[in-house]
Amino acid sequence: xxxxxxxxxxxxxxxxxxxxxxxxxxxxxxxxxxxxxxxxxxxxxxxxxxxxxxxxxxxxxxxxxxxxxxxxxxxxxxxxxxxxxxxxxxxxxxxxxxxxxxxxxxxxxxxxxxxxxxxxxxxxxxxxxxxxxxxxxxxxxxxxxxxxxxxxxxxxxxxxxxxxxxxxxxxxxxxxxxxxxxxxxxxxxxxxxxxxxxxxxxxxxxxxxxxx
Numbered sequence: 001x002x003x004x005x006x007x008x009x010x011x012x013x014x015x016x017x018x019x020x021x022x023x024x025x026x027x028x029x030x031x032x033x034x035x036x037x038x039x040x041x042x043x044x045x046x047x048x049x050x051x052x053x054x055x056x057x058x059x060x061x062x063x064x065x066x067x068x069x070x071x072x073x074x075x076x077x078x079x080x081x082x083x084x085x086x087x088x089x090x091x092x093x094x095x096x097x098x099x100x101x102x103x104x105x106x107x108x109x110x111x112x113x114x115x116x117x118x119x120x121x122x123x124x125x126x127x128x129x130x131x132x133x134x135x136x137x138x139x140x141x142x143x144x145x146x147x148x149x150x151x152x153x154x155x156x157x158x159x160x161x162x163x164x165x166x167x168x169x170x171x172x173x174x175x176x177x178x179x180x181x182x183x184x185x186x187x188x189x190x191x192x193x194x195x196x197x198x199x200x201x202x203x204x205x206x207x208x209x210x211x212x
Contacts, residue, residue: 093120
């Protein structure tokens with residue numbers, strides 16, 4: 001019995017001695033391993049979230065306009081609705097006018113008349129070429145995205161009446177965002193009708209075909 005105990009002790013001692021360096025290395029490695037950095041959530045607010053959404057939809061509208069042939073900018077389904085160029089310039093009008101009407105500084109060099117929406121209608125009628133429309137579309141989103149960020153949170157509950165009904169500035173900013181999405185959908189329909197596949201769809205289709 002004593003002999004067996006001595007043998008067991010000897011085996012355990014040898015095992016510990018043999019494992020010692022490995023255990024020590026593991027412990028040392030844990031000490032030296034850099035501590036995992038905590039991921040801090042990015043703090044946002046209403047206007048920065050809205051600006052981010054505008055940036056997203058702007059990329060789609062602009063890329064769709066760029067993909068549409070120049071000779072299709074005068075196309076429309078019938079005489080009762082806007083042409084391709086007029087739809088894009090309609091978006092431009094709201095982008096350029098609404099933020100300043102809600103408290104942001106107006107675009108550089110632009111004096112907004114009392115009947116602001118008449119100015120938007122003028123742009124729709126006069127800016128019709130692809131080159132000019134795309135340039136104005138880019139300019140309008142660049143302005144709107146930055147302008148809405150300057151409207152303070154304390155002002156968002158303030159009441160305004162821009163379209164014949166009173167609502168908070170927050171509600172009208174939501175209209176600005178939803179307006180861009182509304183006319184993106186319309187522009188996709190127009191583009192499909194004249195044979196233009198939206199660029200983001202074409203990219204997905206090409207990627208899927210390449211994986212086969």
